[in-house]
Amino acid sequence: MTPHPGLAAVAGLIGTWRGEGVGQYPTIDSFSYTEEVTFTDAGKPFLHYLQRTWSPAGAPMHTETGYLRVVEGTRVEFVLAQPTGQTELAEGSLVSSADGFTCLLASRIVNSASAKQVDATRRRLELAGDILTTHFAMAAVGVPLTHHLASVMHRD
Amino acid sequence: MTPHPGLAAVAGLIGTWRGEGVGQYPTIDSFSYTEEVTFTDAGKPFLHYLQRTWSPAGAPMHTETGYLRVVEGTRVEFVLAQPTGQTELAEGSLVSSADGFTCLLASRIVNSASAKQVDATRRRLELAGDILTTHFAMAAVGVPLTHHLASVMHRD
Numbered sequence: 001m002t003p004h005p006g007l008a009a010v011a012g013l014i015g016t017w018r019g020e021g022v023g024q025y026p027t028i029d030s031f032s033y034t035e036e037v038t039f040t041d042a043g044k045p046f047l048h049y050l051q052r053t054w055s056p057a058g059a060p061m062h063t064e065t066g067y068l069r070v071v072e073g074t075r076v077e078f079v080l081a082q083p084t085g086q087t088e089l090a091e092g093s094l095v096s097s098a099d100g101f102t103c104l105l106a107s108r109i110v111n112s113a114s115a116k117q118v119d120a121t122r123r124r125l126e127l128a129g130d131i132l133t134t135h136f137a138m139a140a141v142g143v144p145l146t147h148h149l150a151s152v153m154h155r156d
Numbered sequence: 157m158t159p160h161p162g163l164a165a166v167a168g169l170i171g172t173w174r175g176e177g178v179g180q181y182p183t184i185d186s187f188s189y190t191e192e193v194t195f196t197d198a199g200k201p202f203l204h205y206l207q208r209t210w211s212p213a214g215a216p217m218h219t220e221t222g223y224l225r226v227v228e229g230t231r232v233e234f235v236l237a238q239p240t241g242q243t244e245l246a247e248g249s250l251v252s253s254a255d256g257f258t259c260l261l262a263s264r265i266v267n268s269a270s271a272k273q274v275d276a277t278r279r280r281l282e283l284a285g286d287i288l289t290t291h292f293a294m295a296a297v298g299v300p301l302t303h304h305l306a307s308v309m310h311r312d
Binding site (some may be wrong): 042043044046048060063065066067069071075077079080081082083085086087088089091108110111112113114115 | 204
Protein backbone atom coordinates (compact mmCIF):
# COMPACT_ATOMS: atom_id res chain seq x y z
CA MET A 1 0.00 0.00 0.00
CA THR A 2 1.42 3.39 -0.98
CA PRO A 3 1.10 6.04 1.75
CA HIS A 4 -1.16 9.00 1.04
CA PRO A 5 0.85 11.64 -0.92
CA GLY A 6 0.32 14.14 1.91
CA LEU A 7 2.39 11.91 4.19
CA ALA A 8 5.53 11.96 2.03
CA ALA A 9 7.48 14.08 4.53
CA VAL A 10 6.90 11.56 7.36
CA ALA A 11 6.61 8.28 5.45
CA GLY A 12 9.96 7.24 6.95
CA LEU A 13 8.17 6.82 10.29
CA ILE A 14 6.03 3.93 9.08
CA GLY A 15 6.98 0.78 10.97
CA THR A 16 8.04 -0.22 14.47
CA TRP A 17 10.79 1.44 16.52
CA ARG A 18 12.49 0.17 19.66
CA GLY A 19 15.02 1.72 21.98
CA GLU A 20 15.85 3.12 25.36
CA GLY A 21 14.87 6.26 27.23
CA VAL A 22 15.59 8.20 30.38
CA GLY A 23 13.02 10.06 32.47
CA GLN A 24 13.44 12.78 35.06
CA TYR A 25 11.23 15.34 36.76
CA PRO A 26 11.60 17.49 39.87
CA THR A 27 8.95 15.49 41.74
CA ILE A 28 10.32 11.97 41.11
CA ASP A 29 13.49 9.87 40.98
CA SER A 30 15.10 9.57 37.56
CA PHE A 31 14.43 6.30 35.72
CA SER A 32 15.24 4.47 32.51
CA TYR A 33 12.86 2.59 30.26
CA THR A 34 12.49 0.59 27.07
CA GLU A 35 10.21 2.13 24.45
CA GLU A 36 8.40 0.73 21.45
CA VAL A 37 6.59 2.94 18.96
CA THR A 38 4.57 1.87 15.93
CA PHE A 39 3.38 4.19 13.17
CA THR A 40 0.87 2.45 10.89
CA ASP A 41 -0.30 3.57 7.46
CA ALA A 42 -3.99 3.10 6.67
CA GLY A 43 -3.89 4.61 3.17
CA LYS A 44 -5.35 7.83 4.56
CA PRO A 45 -3.73 11.22 5.23
CA PHE A 46 -2.67 10.27 8.77
CA LEU A 47 -0.59 7.63 10.54
CA HIS A 48 -1.91 5.64 13.50
CA TYR A 49 0.45 5.85 16.50
CA LEU A 50 0.85 3.47 19.43
CA GLN A 51 3.57 3.82 22.05
CA ARG A 52 4.45 1.54 24.97
CA THR A 53 7.22 1.65 27.57
CA TRP A 54 8.55 -0.88 30.05
CA SER A 55 10.75 -0.69 33.13
CA PRO A 56 14.22 -2.28 32.97
CA ALA A 57 12.63 -5.29 34.75
CA GLY A 58 10.04 -5.60 31.98
CA ALA A 59 6.99 -4.20 33.78
CA PRO A 60 4.58 -2.18 31.60
CA MET A 61 4.89 1.54 32.32
CA HIS A 62 3.33 4.15 30.04
CA THR A 63 1.32 3.81 26.87
CA GLU A 64 -0.25 6.41 24.60
CA THR A 65 -1.98 6.39 21.24
CA GLY A 66 -3.38 8.63 18.53
CA TYR A 67 -2.80 9.92 15.04
CA LEU A 68 -0.12 11.93 13.26
CA ARG A 69 -1.42 14.36 10.63
CA VAL A 70 0.70 16.41 8.22
CA VAL A 71 -0.45 19.71 6.76
CA GLU A 72 1.06 20.83 3.46
CA GLY A 73 4.31 19.00 4.24
CA THR A 74 5.39 21.66 6.72
CA ARG A 75 3.23 21.26 9.80
CA VAL A 76 2.43 18.33 12.09
CA GLU A 77 -0.74 17.78 14.12
CA PHE A 78 -0.19 14.96 16.64
CA VAL A 79 -3.58 14.03 18.13
CA LEU A 80 -3.07 12.01 21.31
CA ALA A 81 -5.03 10.20 24.02
CA GLN A 82 -3.36 9.46 27.35
CA PRO A 83 -4.59 6.67 29.67
CA THR A 84 -3.70 8.97 32.56
CA GLY A 85 -6.76 11.05 31.63
CA GLN A 86 -5.46 13.71 29.28
CA THR A 87 -6.10 14.53 25.69
CA GLU A 88 -3.08 16.19 24.08
CA LEU A 89 -3.21 18.04 20.76
CA ALA A 90 0.43 18.71 19.83
CA GLU A 91 1.00 20.95 16.82
CA GLY A 92 3.97 22.64 15.24
CA SER A 93 6.48 22.93 12.46
CA LEU A 94 7.95 20.13 10.36
CA VAL A 95 11.40 20.70 8.88
CA SER A 96 12.53 18.07 6.41
CA SER A 97 16.18 16.98 6.14
CA ALA A 98 18.17 14.78 3.76
CA ASP A 99 17.15 11.57 5.56
CA GLY A 100 14.22 12.56 7.75
CA PHE A 101 12.78 15.54 9.56
CA THR A 102 12.56 17.41 12.84
CA CYS A 103 9.31 18.60 14.33
CA LEU A 104 8.74 20.80 17.36
CA LEU A 105 5.27 20.57 18.85
CA ALA A 106 3.40 22.54 21.51
CA SER A 107 0.26 21.04 23.03
CA ARG A 108 -3.16 21.96 24.21
CA ILE A 109 -4.12 19.61 27.06
CA VAL A 110 -7.52 18.74 28.51
CA ASN A 111 -7.50 16.94 31.86
CA SER A 112 -10.26 14.57 32.99
CA ALA A 113 -11.95 15.22 36.33
CA SER A 114 -9.90 12.53 38.13
CA ALA A 115 -6.53 13.06 36.39
CA LYS A 116 -3.39 14.56 37.83
CA GLN A 117 -3.24 18.06 36.35
CA VAL A 118 -1.05 18.48 33.25
CA ASP A 119 -0.96 22.07 31.99
CA ALA A 120 1.20 21.90 28.86
CA THR A 121 3.66 19.70 27.00
CA ARG A 122 6.32 20.18 24.35
CA ARG A 123 7.50 17.41 22.03
CA ARG A 124 10.43 17.11 19.67
CA LEU A 125 10.51 14.25 17.16
CA GLU A 126 13.60 13.79 15.03
CA LEU A 127 13.93 11.17 12.32
CA ALA A 128 17.38 10.62 10.77
CA GLY A 129 17.49 7.51 8.63
CA ASP A 130 16.88 4.54 10.92
CA ILE A 131 17.13 6.54 14.15
CA LEU A 132 14.12 8.16 15.82
CA THR A 133 14.83 10.53 18.72
CA THR A 134 12.12 11.90 21.01
CA HIS A 135 12.11 14.63 23.65
CA PHE A 136 9.17 15.43 25.90
CA ALA A 137 8.79 18.34 28.34
CA MET A 138 5.84 18.86 30.63
CA ALA A 139 4.28 21.44 32.93
CA ALA A 140 2.34 19.44 35.52
CA VAL A 141 1.36 19.20 39.19
CA GLY A 142 2.54 22.77 39.79
CA VAL A 143 5.94 22.41 38.06
CA PRO A 144 6.59 24.79 35.13
CA LEU A 145 7.55 23.43 31.70
CA THR A 146 10.50 21.10 32.42
CA HIS A 147 12.30 18.38 30.47
CA HIS A 148 10.85 14.96 31.37
CA LEU A 149 11.69 12.23 28.80
CA ALA A 150 14.25 11.54 26.08
CA SER A 151 14.59 8.38 24.04
CA VAL A 152 16.52 7.05 21.06
CA MET A 153 14.96 4.27 19.01
CA HIS A 154 16.06 2.22 16.01
CA ARG A 155 13.93 0.71 13.31
CA ASP A 156 12.88 -2.76 14.45
CA MET B 157 -5.04 -11.76 33.19
CA THR B 158 -7.61 -10.45 35.67
CA PRO B 159 -8.79 -6.90 34.91
CA HIS B 160 -7.92 -4.19 37.41
CA PRO B 161 -10.56 -4.19 40.21
CA GLY B 162 -11.50 -0.59 39.32
CA LEU B 163 -12.73 -1.84 35.92
CA ALA B 164 -15.30 -4.30 37.35
CA ALA B 165 -18.26 -2.20 36.17
CA VAL B 166 -17.08 -2.23 32.53
CA ALA B 167 -15.19 -5.54 32.35
CA GLY B 168 -17.96 -6.89 30.10
CA LEU B 169 -16.63 -4.60 27.36
CA ILE B 170 -13.33 -6.46 27.05
CA GLY B 171 -13.13 -8.11 23.64
CA THR B 172 -14.12 -7.35 20.06
CA TRP B 173 -17.56 -6.20 18.91
CA ARG B 174 -18.96 -6.09 15.38
CA GLY B 175 -22.21 -4.75 13.99
CA GLU B 176 -23.99 -2.23 11.84
CA GLY B 177 -24.66 1.47 12.17
CA VAL B 178 -26.54 4.31 10.52
CA GLY B 179 -25.28 7.88 10.17
CA GLN B 180 -27.14 11.09 9.45
CA TYR B 181 -26.45 14.81 9.74
CA PRO B 182 -28.10 17.91 8.30
CA THR B 183 -25.12 18.59 6.00
CA ILE B 184 -24.80 15.11 4.42
CA ASP B 185 -26.76 12.20 2.96
CA SER B 186 -27.61 9.43 5.40
CA PHE B 187 -25.41 6.34 5.22
CA SER B 188 -24.94 2.92 6.76
CA TYR B 189 -21.74 1.32 7.92
CA THR B 190 -20.14 -1.72 9.50
CA GLU B 191 -18.38 -1.09 12.81
CA GLU B 192 -15.76 -3.01 14.76
CA VAL B 193 -14.73 -2.00 18.27
CA THR B 194 -12.07 -3.60 20.46
CA PHE B 195 -11.60 -2.93 24.17
CA THR B 196 -8.31 -4.38 25.43
CA ASP B 197 -7.27 -4.96 29.03
CA ALA B 198 -3.65 -4.20 29.92
CA GLY B 199 -3.89 -5.08 33.61
CA LYS B 200 -4.11 -1.37 34.42
CA PRO B 201 -7.08 0.78 35.51
CA PHE B 202 -8.12 1.59 31.93
CA LEU B 203 -9.11 -0.22 28.73
CA HIS B 204 -7.50 0.51 25.38
CA TYR B 205 -10.10 1.32 22.71
CA LEU B 206 -9.85 1.03 18.93
CA GLN B 207 -12.80 1.58 16.61
CA ARG B 208 -13.02 1.17 12.82
CA THR B 209 -15.90 1.50 10.38
CA TRP B 210 -16.37 0.48 6.76
CA SER B 211 -18.83 1.38 4.03
CA PRO B 212 -21.28 -1.29 2.83
CA ALA B 213 -18.83 -1.84 -0.08
CA GLY B 214 -15.99 -2.51 2.37
CA ALA B 215 -14.08 0.77 2.06
CA PRO B 216 -12.47 2.05 5.29
CA MET B 217 -14.39 5.02 6.69
CA HIS B 218 -13.78 6.31 10.20
CA THR B 219 -11.41 5.16 12.92
CA GLU B 220 -10.77 6.46 16.42
CA THR B 221 -8.77 5.33 19.42
CA GLY B 222 -8.08 6.05 23.06
CA TYR B 223 -8.69 4.82 26.59
CA LEU B 224 -11.70 4.20 28.81
CA ARG B 225 -11.20 5.05 32.48
CA VAL B 226 -13.64 4.32 35.31
CA VAL B 227 -13.78 6.41 38.48
CA GLU B 228 -15.17 4.79 41.61
CA GLY B 229 -17.42 2.54 39.52
CA THR B 230 -19.85 5.35 38.80
CA ARG B 231 -18.15 7.67 36.32
CA VAL B 232 -16.50 7.13 32.93
CA GLU B 233 -13.69 9.16 31.37
CA PHE B 234 -13.35 8.27 27.68
CA VAL B 235 -10.11 9.83 26.38
CA LEU B 236 -10.15 9.90 22.58
CA ALA B 237 -7.99 10.88 19.61
CA GLN B 238 -9.63 11.47 16.23
CA PRO B 239 -7.66 11.23 12.95
CA THR B 240 -9.80 14.11 11.72
CA GLY B 241 -7.80 16.41 14.02
CA GLN B 242 -9.77 16.49 17.25
CA THR B 243 -9.07 15.37 20.76
CA GLU B 244 -12.26 14.45 22.59
CA LEU B 245 -12.48 14.02 26.36
CA ALA B 246 -15.90 12.48 27.02
CA GLU B 247 -16.95 12.22 30.65
CA GLY B 248 -20.11 11.33 32.49
CA SER B 249 -22.12 8.96 34.61
CA LEU B 250 -21.99 5.16 34.61
CA VAL B 251 -25.14 3.34 35.69
CA SER B 252 -24.73 -0.41 36.14
CA SER B 253 -27.52 -2.85 35.28
CA ALA B 254 -28.06 -6.58 35.78
CA ASP B 255 -26.07 -7.50 32.66
CA GLY B 256 -24.12 -4.37 31.78
CA PHE B 257 -24.32 -0.60 32.11
CA THR B 258 -25.33 2.63 30.46
CA CYS B 259 -23.09 5.67 30.29
CA LEU B 260 -23.92 9.16 29.09
CA LEU B 261 -20.90 11.26 28.19
CA ALA B 262 -20.40 14.92 27.33
CA SER B 263 -17.15 15.98 25.67
CA ARG B 264 -14.61 18.74 25.66
CA ILE B 265 -13.15 18.98 22.13
CA VAL B 266 -9.91 20.56 20.92
CA ASN B 267 -9.62 21.09 17.16
CA SER B 268 -6.31 21.14 15.30
CA ALA B 269 -5.50 24.15 13.11
CA SER B 270 -6.44 22.33 9.89
CA ALA B 271 -9.47 20.36 11.17
CA LYS B 272 -13.12 20.92 10.38
CA GLN B 273 -14.52 22.58 13.49
CA VAL B 274 -16.25 20.27 16.00
CA ASP B 275 -17.67 22.15 18.98
CA ALA B 276 -19.13 19.41 21.19
CA THR B 277 -20.17 15.77 21.20
CA ARG B 278 -22.40 13.55 23.32
CA ARG B 279 -21.99 9.79 23.54
CA ARG B 280 -24.21 7.05 24.95
CA LEU B 281 -22.75 3.57 25.43
CA GLU B 282 -25.06 0.79 26.54
CA LEU B 283 -23.89 -2.74 27.29
CA ALA B 284 -26.54 -5.43 27.81
CA GLY B 285 -25.08 -8.91 27.86
CA ASP B 286 -23.59 -9.55 24.42
CA ILE B 287 -25.07 -6.44 22.81
CA LEU B 288 -23.27 -3.08 22.72
CA THR B 289 -25.28 -0.08 21.52
CA THR B 290 -23.71 3.31 20.75
CA HIS B 291 -25.20 6.73 20.06
CA PHE B 292 -23.19 9.76 19.04
CA ALA B 293 -24.39 13.38 18.67
CA MET B 294 -22.25 16.24 17.45
CA ALA B 295 -22.24 20.02 17.17
CA ALA B 296 -20.00 20.80 14.20
CA VAL B 297 -19.49 23.04 11.15
CA GLY B 298 -22.13 25.46 12.47
CA VAL B 299 -24.81 22.84 13.24
CA PRO B 300 -26.01 22.69 16.89
CA LEU B 301 -25.85 19.43 18.84
CA THR B 302 -27.62 16.90 16.58
CA HIS B 303 -27.83 13.11 16.46
CA HIS B 304 -25.22 11.72 14.04
CA LEU B 305 -24.50 8.00 14.55
CA ALA B 306 -26.15 4.94 16.08
CA SER B 307 -24.86 1.37 16.00
CA VAL B 308 -25.65 -2.03 17.48
CA MET B 309 -22.82 -4.51 17.84
CA HIS B 310 -22.55 -8.09 19.05
CA ARG B 311 -19.64 -9.78 20.74
CA ASP B 312 -17.41 -11.22 18.02
